[in-house]
């Protein structure tokens with residue numbers, strides 16, 4: 079009896095040490111909401127497991143602390159990384175905004191396509207927020223605007239997926255995210271002074287940065303972008319260098335924090 083008690087206490091001590099030494103984990107939480115107006119959006123995100131792709135990217139890293147990816151009601155139309163809290167939150171309110179605009183603007187596509195756009199716009203958005211977490215937690219040196227860097231990092235991980243069809247769908251989701259507020263994309267009559275002083279570049283610029291990386295990453299499959307003048311030749315000429323700079327930056331600054339660091343190509 080005594081021996082059993084002794085073994086039990088040893089076991090509990092070992093378990094305690096084990097959990098204290100356990101590697102930090104990345105967890106996903108779809109927090110339910112009581113708000114009837116937001117419930118369908120909570121259900122959609124849960125059903126599509128929309129945080130899974132960003133969580134898979136996050137799981138490549140050797141985090142110093144646990145990291146939480148969460149969707150919840152927050153009374154604002156936003157998605158954000160909380161420095162110091164190891165937490166990224168996507169509000170149901172911003173997904174409601176995206177989903178409503180998908181239904182209003184993409185009615186000429188079937189429901190399956192519209193749902194894919196909704197899901198994949200979240201995949202991009204969460205990878206963008208995850209990039210803010212990577213920059214902050216691993217103290218990645220940045221020269222220039224963090225928002226541009228967060229987009230670039232999100233596109234790097236998206237375009238390094240290895241599955242062209244999945245990558246294409248996420249780019250379409252990101253495209254909608256950029257275009258959703260202005261159906262007349264490029265119409266500059268709706269811009270206000272604050273638009274130009276915002277910490278984010280214009281949605282149109284973020285969209286063309288995305289096309290540039292996609293074109294450089296897949297010159298053959300994405301050649302239609304230039305042929306159909308969706309990406310001007312004058313910009314396309316710079317894209318291979320832009321992708322090379324991005325890849326070099328990620329390989330030098332970010333990949334060393336992978337659980338299994340990848341050898342730099344440079």
Ligand SMILES: [Zn+2]
Nearest residue numbers: 206210225228
């Ligand atoms: Zn951002």
